[in-house]
Amino acid sequence: MGLFSRFVAKLKGESTASALDWDELTTELLAADLGPILTEQVIAEAKKIKGDDAESSLRDILHSHLSKKARELAPPASPSVILVVGVNGVGKTTSVAKLASYLHQASHSVVLGAADTFRAAAVDQLATWGARVGVEVITGKDQSEPASVAFDAVKRATELNRHYAIIDTAGRLHTKNDLMAELGKIKRVIEKSVPVTEVLLVIDGTTGQNGLIQAKLFSEAVEVTGLIVTKLDGSARGGVALAIESQLDLPIKFIGTGEGIEDFAPFDSAHYLDGLFS
Ligand SMILES: Nc1nc2c(ncn2[C@@H]2O[C@H](COP(=O)(O)OP(=O)(O)O)[C@@H](O)[C@H]2O)c(=O)[nH]1
Numbered sequence: 001m002g003l004f005s006r007f008v009a010k011l012k013g014e015s016t017a018s019a020l021d022w023d024e025l026t027t028e029l030l031a032a033d034l035g036p037i038l039t040e041q042v043i044a045e046a047k048k049i050k051g052d053d054a055e056s057s058l059r060d061i062l063h064s065h066l067s068k069k070a071r072e073l074a075p076p077a078s079p080s081v082i083l084v085v086g087v088n089g090v091g092k093t094t095s096v097a098k099l100a101s102y103l104h105q106a107s108h109s110v111v112l113g114a115a116d117t118f119r120a121a122a123v124d125q126l127a128t129w130g131a132r133v134g135v136e137v138i139t140g141k142d143q144s145e146p147a148s149v150a151f152d153a154v155k156r157a158t159e160l161n162r163h164y165a166i167i168d169t170a171g172r173l174h175t176k177n178d179l180m181a182e183l184g185k186i187k188r189v190i191e192k193s194v195p196v197t198e199v200l201l202v203i204d205g206t207t208g209q210n211g212l213i214q215a216k217l218f219s220e221a222v223e224v225t226g227l228i229v230t231k232l233d234g235s236a237r238g239g240v241a242l243a244i245e246s247q248l249d250l251p252i253k254f255i256g257t258g259e260g261i262e263d264f265a266p267f268d269s270a271h272y273l274d275g276l277f278s
């Protein structure tokens, strides 16, 4: 059952909601990870609603809190460079592979850069995905500088006139300043040859309000242009996505809904809101 279906059903035919209903809606919004700030804003706006059009009004309220920034990916160039960042285990490498497959299927050419050089397993993971998808993966020698692998991948994409270079990076704790600074370095080194057109922050949709803190700190370290929200296949209702959009004005560009390569789609705000109401 969607987040608001019960509430809207109750409100039908009433001119105002009772105090109990507001408490109930507040609890539901918090349980869905909208967070205290957005929940308070939505409740304040929702209190002006009359019963009959509660659903469409609530939908309008939520819609007004979504980011107005472009959700489309930067257009293909030669190459358009996409840096993928985030904390450990959120699904960066998987999302890089999914995005490569998505672009590949749309007849775009792609080169991947395995700039998570911390762990050999991370490089192998991306190489395996690359082979499966059918795109070239640039890797460095063991323990090589992430920035130099990223630079090489972009150089390769430039030489081959590829549309996109997607760079996977190591997971980093958003609270570790030196690791966050390294992201800036990777970006600067790439930009000696080609501008970075997208920095996509991967957020695990099940991590709740911590996702909001991650988004805040990553945006301070590097200019994040959009989000990929993963693991929206589970029971989590993913309301943190709305909180991030509302409070940081970052557009969600893609969502991940499973471990498979096809479990990935551009974010569709109407569909997302439908899910909250259906
Ligand atoms: N259920 C689910 N699992 C995912 C999704 N995206 C990634 N994963 C899983 O999350 C785990 C960590 O993914 P990985 O890409 O290695 O994360 P990274 O450390 O950020 O690179 C793996 O087991 C993935 O299969 C998703 O959208 N849904």
Ligand SMILES: [Mg+2]
Pocket: 092, 093, 094, 116, 122, 169, 170, 171
């Ligand atoms: Mg990884």
